[in-house]
Amino acid sequence: MPTCVLRITAPDQPGLVAAVANFVADHGGNIIHADQHHDESTGRFFQRVQFDLDGFPLARHEIGPAFAPVADKFGMAVEVRFCDEVPRVAVLASKAPHCLAELLSDWRAGEVQADIRMIVSNVPDHADLAAFYGIPYHSLPVTPETKADQEAQLLALLEADHIELVVLARYMQILSPTIVDRFPNRIINIHHSFLPAFAGARPYFQAHERGVKLIGVTAHYVTAELDQGPIIEQDVARVSHRENVKELTRRGADLEKIVLARALRYHLEHRVVVSGNKTVVFA
Amino acid sequence: MPTCVLRITAPDQPGLVAAVANFVADHGGNIIHADQHHDESTGRFFQRVQFDLDGFPLARHEIGPAFAPVADKFGMAVEVRFCDEVPRVAVLASKAPHCLAELLSDWRAGEVQADIRMIVSNVPDHADLAAFYGIPYHSLPVTPETKADQEAQLLALLEADHIELVVLARYMQILSPTIVDRFPNRIINIHHSFLPAFAGARPYFQAHERGVKLIGVTAHYVTAELDQGPIIEQDVARVSHRENVKELTRRGADLEKIVLARALRYHLEHRVVVSGNKTVVFA
Amino acid sequence: MPTCVLRITAPDQPGLVAAVANFVADHGGNIIHADQHHDESTGRFFQRVQFDLDGFPLARHEIGPAFAPVADKFGMAVEVRFCDEVPRVAVLASKAPHCLAELLSDWRAGEVQADIRMIVSNVPDHADLAAFYGIPYHSLPVTPETKADQEAQLLALLEADHIELVVLARYMQILSPTIVDRFPNRIINIHHSFLPAFAGARPYFQAHERGVKLIGVTAHYVTAELDQGPIIEQDVARVSHRENVKELTRRGADLEKIVLARALRYHLEHRVVVSGNKTVVFA
């Protein structure tokens, strides 16, 4: 069933919900999911409205223009999305295969609504996995000296194929602002700690040193500041003094796979709205 | 800030969301929380809309009648509630004090928006606790022979004081249909298992026998069938072979307190809609 | 580092712990992990002792006989295992690929210490996955009429290859006692409910009907009674009225993968002792 999603941000004011609902109702549409949020601290209003396109009298490209008067009246920023849209995605990975393998396996099972165009890695290890799934694989080794070059190649690949979303499936290289700035809120990273605790390198080592009783992982959008971008999803698992760093790493791997998958699903279903450095997730 | 909550159930159809939103907007009201749910299996639509009463032009008693034409048009069942309403509550407990003590402590801290009118128990144990909180305490001992009499006394107490909500804070007597039928969806029980597993007597013993790796608790509305009513909230805790029945009981007590408190809060904030034998909780 | 695991069951009595520890110490061995459990209700004692083989003066095959006098004295049942043992495993799956794919991916990453000898399925779907991982694939379709034949073929495959452990990675056929009895406590199943709730068919449908607020999964050893075997591991995830059966199924799939992997790891590391219809898991 094809559906349309309106994702709206506006200054809060009376009549917003009615105006959007009327737009759908006046065209005879049926809302199948609607959720909204009023952020007290900023006075901003966020809404996600999903309605059935079956029988809707407007063509897809007509919906935005038809909605424009409503948006103008209330000062809304609005995005018009369609649930059968399939964005062009690049997956980046380093040595650890678990997040990449999970994502590909889910994708093959039809659970990831994305057009995975390429896998890029700084190691050659995953070429056969990519081949099995029929996805082009680019191995771009990197050293401190070649980092600028490697990033230029990476950017060229992303742009040549009109990539819309980048998924860092345990890609252990820091992306430079050149790349980050091209994909605002369109690079999803999985960081293997419960941010803001243990940002930066070797989080499981840090967690072990501090003696925490739970380890966590965080999926977030990448911004210029390392591990500081808007958090999409987090989860934790219980550990004890028994787990050494290696075992924390293994325990964490299970979390990483699942939290990245969950965050990606939220993104692909147009459920995430970024507000400042935070997200509203209409789960 | 006083607010009004409309709790709506209707057959799903286009225009419902707009109609309710327009009702609020046409009176210049501001929606501060709205949530809805379309149940695919029954075709029913559920909505909770909360709006600011400050500056709203209708008096409280005028809102229902003013909304009636909308309700009629769409075949809505609607309840009009106010967030500063404080229902008259009776708390029933047996020997175990933890749920009762927690509820009273939270209530005193201003976190339970209820008018706790009485504590009733089949044991005299909690009289001093009740006295400390300034709440009348009724000790109604019960034996198989006196059960009918005891229930008649209990019902008389509830009715004399116009009780609107009954909270079973580990009250270990089965209420007869006479009482249950008087309070449809207005008796909340905390059952110490993850229902439907381990319904009936001695759930921690049953859980221990079966060797489960998690224990759970369930807050639900009481219906004529024991432990079969609509579930409001559940939670679990990890256990292992190490815990004997006594330790499971202690671990579970922490869960019981918190899950009962959470379910009660949902109920008091008019967040729960019963649909058949299930609940929609607009949390 | 090669290690030996002694897994001991005995009637509880003073001196047990000392006797086992002395056996290791008297040979100059170093205990690197020891855990024990005294079950009050049965008076049974369970112990898992893992010690370093590096420098241990006895050859592997000499350890059991050397320990026999200790075992005899205390009436111990003892199993002698080695951590680098790699049992011969068959994985059975039906249509849903997620548990199978996860298991193979983990196995390839070196995280499953098993010799996966074959994948058997009642559907042909996973042949290419098996080929990618270099594992023989047997497609054994089954109908009510051919069930006995199919099981005979299955059993022949298992026996011909000396399979020691069978993993049911969402294999949706009920194994007959003929097979179950050959592999006591050596068939691990993942059931997609929080047992004992929702045993039998279509557990997510049952969970949706009952309106539970958490869904769960259970890894257990298979016994003659369906879904009644000793529980190895369980976990749950929060759901709400929003999830329909399809979404519960998807949410549950993440749990199934991880709980099966965890149970399998416990088994392979010789951490599970079955006691009656329960397990002691020395995690």
Next chain:
Amino acid sequence: MPTCVLRITAPDQPGLVAAVANFVADHGGNIIHADQHHDESTGRFFQRVQFDLDGFPLARHEIGPAFAPVADKFGMAVEVRFCDEVPRVAVLASKAPHCLAELLSDWRAGEVQADIRMIVSNVPDHADLAAFYGIPYHSLPVTPETKADQEAQLLALLEADHIELVVLARYMQILSPTIVDRFPNRIINIHHSFLPAFAGARPYFQAHERGVKLIGVTAHYVTAELDQGPIIEQDVARVSHRENVKELTRRGADLEKIVLARALRYHLEHRVVVSGNKTVVFA
């Protein structure tokens, strides 16, 4: 049933487990719980052995001296504790009553094996609660100017009554080194964040600002560095963009009560060993 707990720390070496087990067995004692841990990074060995005193031939005061030769041989630091020991405890609280109320309610129900000698607060609010439970209440108001004086009064109270354990049940004053140094690993604090995230002031505000998807709490021993002491226990709860700071605070309160209770129980049952800035909790 009276039991003795030996809590042992030693450099790891072969024979340790056997030596302790033999000590108990040679006196005809029966070990009812034993757990040990070898910390790879430090090479330290930790053990907790609990044995039945019923029929044990040594008097309580004789056990330590009798064990001394074993301790000497292996360089063990050993503590001899008894499970019916009831330490003298002071509970400190500020305005928020929930942790204090919970602790007292549990204590009255017989679930906290402590001799609660006094409640000290910088506000007078909890005097009637203390009176209800029959515990002396000391209201010691504090301002920046009077902090030194107030602490001197506090310390005098603690010392005059031979307090052995201090529980900070949401006591919002920073204790000076003078007090902290007197009670090494004997002051338990509940911090309302998932440390090391959000140390310091207003953690729920910080959590809200950062947009985390889980909030947490941490029970830890107090050391000279604020919120840096050894972590005993942690837990988390899921939140979303919907919760404002006030609601995070309320959600967190439930966690705080339970995590503090759990940490206190571990401490009172002699299950916690501090190792550097971490804990081994033999739960």
